[in-house]
């Protein structure tokens with residue numbers, strides 16, 4: 001049996017256990033994230049309980065470290081906005097050097113630049129991707145350059161827009177997010193065939209040109225309290241549709257994020273923090 005230490009962090013209630021593999025080799029069942037192990041650790045009420053597991057690993061492509069993340073169903077997404085803030089908060093808490101305020105994290109979605117500004121974590125989330133084959137989606141591009149189309153599930157018709165922030169997102173504007181049957185609709189939309197690698201799903205209420213509120217169903221997790229990549233994808237789609245400014249406040253069930261896409265060109269920036277919850281260990 002091997003004892004594995006972890007620390008739990010959350011970003012607006014999107015919670016992760018972080019396992020640090022920078023300085024010692026982790027057992028192969030952890031690094032390859034054996035499905036049954038991830039599922040049992042993430043299971044609420046029966047396991048530690050979290051939306052996902054983050055491994056911090058030595059860099060392989062010139063970054064400071066590498067993030068490997070697993071959803072609570074054991075699948076491996078390309079990127080996670082709240083997760084990367086949790087990882088950076090962990091690094092800052094763990095470090096004795098107060099002067100480091102810039103990091104490069106390697107992810108499956110590429111290298112992510114992070115800066116610490118006035119105690120907040122500012123993440124360069126990269127440019128939104130609208131090319132259908134890169135999301136991937138079979139939805140056709142509309143006149144504003146967004147993959148968009150109608151999807152019918154459970155006798156309901158939805159106008160769905162798609163965008164990738166390294167991982168796929170489906171965005172559906174609704175008059176109000178109250179009374180959305182998230183479990184019924186989320187599951188069906190996540191696995192709809194127009195998204196061959198499945199998708200994260202966001203129901204969005206536009207409150208003004210500078211404020212939106214979203215309800216989230218995450219790929220491989222189900223409902224979560226926040227989704228950083230999703231908040232960026234919502235801004236990208238709504239800004240391109242001419243419905244919001246390039247700097248907005250995104251209200252999520254777990255709190256608020258400031259998202260900025262300066263002049264709608266290049267990278268989107270996400271500003272927020274993450275919090276330590278507790279430490280523990282488990283045997284495998």
Ligand SMILES: N[C@@H](CCC[C@H](N)C(=O)O)C(=O)O
Nearest residue numbers: 077080081082167227228229
């Ligand atoms: N919560 C995340 C996204 C995590 C990955 C997602 N479930 C996927 O499969 O793409 C975030 O904050 O971005």
